[in-house]
Amino acid sequence: MNFHIVTFGCQMNKHDSERMAGLLARNGHTWTDDMDEADLVVFNTCTVRQHAEDRLIGNVAGLKRLKAVRPEMIIAVGGCVAQKEKERLLEKLPHVDVVFGTHNYVNLPQLVERAQVSTKPVCEVLDALDLPPNGAPSLREEKHHAWVPIVVGCNNFCTYCVVPHVRGREVSRPVEDLKNEVEKLVADGVVEVTLLGQNVNSYGRDLYGKPQFARLMSEINEVNGLERIRFTTSHPKDLSEETIQALAELEKVCEHLHLPVQAGSTRVLAGMNRRYAKEDYLRIVEKVYATLPEIALTTDIMVGFPDETEEDFKETLDVVERARFDYAFTFIYSPREGTPAAKMGDLVPHEVKADRFERLLKVQNRISLEKNAALVGRVIQAFVEGPSKRGNGTLTARTRTNKVINFSGGKELIHGMVNILIEEARTHFLMGRVVR
Template identity: 50%
Template structure:
């Protein structure tokens, strides 16, 4: 058996090559703009998780260096990228629906460039569908070669032929990519890529590859540079951050990394996701407890309450082990806000199994939960399992889960009524421009009256009203 090559971190040669291509494209765009007076615009639509959102920030950074400006809608764009997700079927269907609309736009503007990237592109059946049914897509690339986007764009512009560049596995990690952050005051930082867990319902390991960790010195430098640029809150990202460091030659645990990040001067808050219960260590709990910048909130998906179903999911922990872990965390870090993911209707789930799920919800008392009806993903072991649960049964159980969750989450919110909490002001309210929104250390969303000059600042707010999924307050 051949030894699997260890992914290398590329910080010079490949990054410099793409940088040169960016300069060439920028020069071409500047010449076109000087001749025609026309500014080129891009539009990126992002589907899926925070990893995809962070990837889109890198795409934005490269496109703006090339000379494109951001368009607020597809109709005004010269270059459209869909960064796709394949975790749930409805996300894929949304993409296909939008591709039909883009055909209409391309018919009106033959110079429009359409690109597809992300997790969907790593699936052979999706790639074949786009090749045959959506021939107006010009550039297709996957999750492993995001940094090559300038080169792929250049190739398309030179040939005017469809460019497809899909890698079956990761070859290298390219550092120092430009990035456009949505917020100046907070940012996400990838600490690792890929996943080794192979939960039977999940397509992620097949489309994002095996785990590979970035070197701690690269992560710390990136965070230090972000803090110097005004960032106050960092979200450390990985499919399973608890596995961080296992692929490094010089082993560093996630807990050790957290402590190093906590020492960075000027940084105010540290968040991270996602944590897998199977390897959340006592060392990490202690680091969360001891590090003053680590937010007292934790997203800890349990997915299903039944040990039988957990085994079928390949989650590698039991109901009892999850409950013991949750109680240990709550004991060591009082008032921590625990949130979770829950799947209803996994193949083979009985009423008794579902009651185990409700039992965990009642015992742990989560502050929030992302809940899903099981979605069959082609290419995963669960897709061909027997005893697929009928849709009407899954829907009934899903509604029952909401009935149990909602009063618990409401009670958790109401416990904050009358308290004064520090929040990071993030934005204007989408529904009322007189209101600002921000988040507490625990992750609760707070609306309050205030001036937009407060965005990006930490302020104290007294909670005057508690709704189920958000709080209302007034500045102190």
């Protein structure tokens, strides 16, 4: 069969989709970029925000007409929405053939085979992971880069978040397994890995000997041929001194830290069960900048948590001004069914949330531009990823600090390192020219 996978949500989902594609390819199926041509369409879903769920429903409903013309077409829905809402999903979308959860995507090829001979939808959603995912093949989107999940699940139970409910408790993969996987990836042409976890900083607590995240990075730093190590996401309460030192000392670990703050008010942070106060967060940021003055710091921020007041929101703006993030993923809070925060109601009116969101964006965009402008005139080493998304014949390269640089250059530069003189700064990217 020709198959196509549509992915919603976070990097963990992107990684899972690459594994699904690898498993399907190993079973003799072929990837197609054209969804209309596919015999099998897989949706890997996200339930963190209502918006992604609505888009999924719209997308799957849109395939109904295609399926009426080609009834042999198989539609499979997996990931977080399927894990949480399997019955409701089949009620809303009866033309779906396969429903599978977050813990059993490795069974996708077999579920598809069953669906081909079944008159009813095939549904398999497991409550927990039997074994951490390892060894499953992967069909990567980018030849040079691979996602490597080091810990799946989350033990933190932030009050607004559904992840622990759909991904389960933390399960870490042993250091040796991970090192072997990275070695294999490098043999396959990978030069950059991103170590993934909902909270990489609690890596290893469930393993024998409790190896810390910093130790894992130091082992992976030893892999010959690997050039860059990135990681995401770090919970501020668990960011250790050793991890900050590893960022500073291990030459392959890139100078970029994604450290979600979520809100600036200590009162709101307590309501979110984040287990740090505003000042704790700012102290960590200070320590990080003191150790790595050139690091790029990014974050996630939510506005409109159920009882957020104007004063609370101003605390968020204060953190943004003081932490000087290079970039912030900003969100408007929406209640997720089954979470403690949802029981508090959705108390901030939509227009207030929208106003705060705009004000936050304005401050953050100014700071992002200021930080990028400070790089003009510098020569920065960057890895050329490919043609730029702007589609104007330019190429895109990425710095160790995860900044995007667009520049003119020949295709022979793709997948190599170049030195670029930064000539112009925009809010979300840089422009420059290659220098020797």
